[in-house]
Amino acid sequence: MRQYFILFIFGIILAFSSCRTDFDTVASTGNLKFSKDTVYLDTVFKNIGSSTYQLKVYNRSKNDISIPVVQLKKGLNSKYRMTVDGMSGNNGKIFNNVTLLAKDSLYIFIETTADITDADPTDFLYTDEIQFDSGSNLQEVALVTLIQDAVFLFPTQNPDGTKEKIQIEGKDVDGFYLAENDPVNGNELIFTKQKPYVIYGYAGVPENKTVTFEAGARVHFHANSGLYVGDKASLQINGTTSATDKLENEVVFEGDRLESLYSNIPGQWKSVLFASGSANHIINYLTLKNAVTGLDFKNPYNTVEIKNTQIYNCLEYGILAQNTHIIGENIVINNVGIASLSCVYGGNYNFAHCTFNNNWTNSSHFAVNLSNKLAGKTPETNPLTQATFNNCIIYGSSTNEFNLDKNLNTAFVYQLNNCLLKFGTTSNPDYQFKTDTEHYNQIILNENPKYYNVSKNQLNIDKTSAAFAKGNPAYIIPKDILGITRTSPPDLGAYQSKDFPK
Missing domain, CATH: 2.60.40.10 (Immunoglobulins)
Incomplete structure (x- = not known):
């Protein structure tokens, strides 16, 4: 009887619930x-x-x-x-x-x-x-x-559904060679500012050809894409100074996602890769963002000139140079996973008024790495005949932003003059910045350059910076990366100091 009563009560509740209007x-x-x-x-x-x-x-x-x-x-x-x-x-x-x-x-x-x-x-x-x-x-x-609107450059698709391939470092990758007389795009070896370009796969520069990027050109790389400058091929980037922060006259390389969410995400595309035997590269007023490795040099044939160039938010390296001869002026690199500048397997380098900074989110990184060896190479070592840094800033969020990786049986020649450097206390004889005058002269150690906004890659300085007026006039580059005339004594790094907006 009690069971029937419980069922009766439950039925009444259910009936009332079904009549509720709030559902x-x-x-x-x-x-x-x-x-x-x-x-x-x-x-x-x-x-x-x-x-x-x-x-x-x-x-x-x-x-x-x-x-x-x-x-x-x-x-x-x-x-x-x-x-x-x-x-x-x-x-x-x-x-x-x-x-x-x-x-x-x-x-x-x-x-x-x-x-x-x-x-x-x-x-x-x-x-x-x-x-x-x-x-x-x-x-x-x-x-x-x-x-x-844009010019789209991509590998052709074969009848069997596979994509066109080119060979890079002994491997077949999705890619194509830029043509001088493409039936749709015309001369693909000249990039203008008329429309942006979107590249899928690796765009290769054929042997004995030069790819030229005119002032204001915009190039967007899809995921796993890049630019390959092959054997005996050349790259010329002919950007100029811009009047506004829109960089209207610079050449810009970045990913193909234009949404603001992607503006600072590293690793969206691969790299600009220079083959062993490529030659006659001139890079002026390039801004490169969000790659895996920005500029990747594999023993190019002769001197590379890199001037007035900014590289940001790369997953591994800003510049990775293997046995390369680089003359660099007014270069700015920041926020890179392994090293902003890494010069390995020897070479010859001369940098003046550059800002090599690294504010990557973990501590296992460097602003500058120098080495005269490379695992897997035969022979494994190669002479570093010169690595000179004049009036530069080498700084970042890690304790040590400068690294030397030496083989003592092979030449390792380097010198830092009038540089601001971040490095912790050590008894290692390679890092005696105040007493080793063969390698270090007028080093400002562990003083804050006071960048305007390092998280936004704005590495400008003002008169309160430790880098203000600390340069040696003997090494001066007359104009800074923005085209502003430097005073004497010059500031360290790529930027002439100015008052920040309030």
Whole structure:
């Protein structure tokens, strides 16, 4: 009998629960709230999918509501796609009877893939709206995307579905050789500022050819892509000074994700790789960002000139030079996983007014690494005939930012003159910066250069810096990396000091 009574009571409770109206929904009255009134999807290249962006929709009322329709204004023809609380609706464009509980919210995720022809020809913007409900209850959230036209360079696809290959260091990799008379792009060995370039795979420079990058050229590399300067081939980067921080006259190498989320992420593309036997490289006013290794030299044939160049956010090295002869002026490198500058297997190097900094997030890194050996090579050692640093800054977030890796049976010649250097206390005879005058002269040790904003790669200094007016006029480069005339005695590093904005 007691069991029947319990079942009776349970039935009554269930009946009352089924009659409750607070589980029923009411129609939306147009009082939804949104996390933003416009969703900007950043810049994308034509026909390249965007990142996913988020919109949050709030129901502030005490009632569960039903939104009759959530849709893109352009309907099934829209170039945007959505998911609404995990639902894909009708092709990601139209959703019917969307429930939103009282005092709750839902997420909408938005993406786009659009062609330049879809955009407004006056401003290259592609727009649409997300509509909630209709009629007098209609609410809208705008969607805006800048579509950028580009020249796309990529390996051809073979009939069997495989991609065109080129050989790099004895390995076949996805890639192609730039052509002087391509039927679509014309002369692919000359990069202009007319349109940005997007490279898939490795773009190779053929033997005895020169690839030239004119002032203002923009080159974007897809994941696992890069530039390969082959045997007897040359690279010429002809950037110039810019009047604004948009670097309008510099040549810029970076990844192909234009969204701000990707602006400082290392390792988005591979490297600029210079083959053994490549020759006659001149790099002036290049800004290179977010590679695995920025400039990777494999014993080029003759002297490389690198001037007024910035390299940031590389997963392994900013410059990796193997038995290379480099003349470097006004170079800035920061935030690199292993070493900002690594000169290995000997070579000949002369750097003046350079800022080699490394604020990588872990401590196992260097700003400068010098070595006259390389494992796996035959022979394993090679002479370092010269490594001179004049009026430079070698600094960073690690205790020791300068590293010497010597084989004592092979030449290892180096000298630092008038440099600001970060290095902890040691009894190692290789690092006696105050008493070893053969290798070190006028070293400022462990004093803060006081960069303007190192986390944003702004390594400018002002008059409060320990590097202010500490340079030797005998080594002066007349203008700094921004084209500003240096005073005498000059400041150390790549930048002439100036007052920072308040």
